């Protein structure tokens with residue numbers, strides 16, 4: 001795994017993009033930047049194995065290098081499903097295509113597409129995954145995307161939504177951000193790397209509160225939703241389609 005040193009040297013501020021440089025170190029970057037990432041992937045696999053009904057579809061939206069897709073495909077016992085891994089970064093989708101040709105991943109029912117997840121159709125789904133992707137979608141496009149997902153899920157199907165979150169109480173919000181930065185430094189990132197990445201993400205990753213996510217999910221047609229994982233300002237929710 002190539003080490004992420006993208007923000008190690010001082011640089012002028014520019015918005016974060018999922019380009020080739022990021023894709024080439026992405027596994028190291030996300031593992032050292034999202035507390036509990038490996039656990040979240042593994043449990044997405046467990047949830048998918050429980051909810052994926054034969055003859056249906058799974059969507060991994062903003063799939064990057066397919067961490068969630070591979071966790072699901074390796075944990076679902078049958079092969080009678082279609083898993084659509086979609087990302088609008090061709091640097092990510094090209095790498096995921098090559099990963100899928102490795103012997104250990106061959107013959108998995110995964111199709112990779114390079115597309116904007118706000119423009120796709122969703123149908124006959126039993127599992128949809130947004131693992132740290134909705135936070136990168138412009139806030140005014142989020143309601144429509146969640147509604148498209150709800151409409152494309154079969155009754156009883158699930159959406160797994162993992163997000164960086166913010167807290168309504170300012171002191172707690174500040175505390176969790178601070179503890180998160182401490183976590184990143186414990187993962188080997190310098191204070192400069194943490195500060196420069198934070199600035200690069202400022203206009204690109206827009207976190208919302210858990211209540212805002214729950215409200216949107218209920219409005220879209222998810223009868224129940226709750227948090228199943230949380231560490232500081234990172235959480236993962238599961239929502240069931242009524």
Ligand code: GEK
Pocket residue numbers: 018030061062063064065066067068086087088089092115116117118130131132133136137
């Ligand atoms: C994982 N889920 O490892 N359409 C398609 N893809 C998009 C869009 C869009 N409009 N906007 C952003 N992306 C992965 C991790 S990373 C999270 C997801 C992170 C893609 C973007 O190209 C990137 O690959 C992904 O969403 C977000 O389980 O880096 O914190």
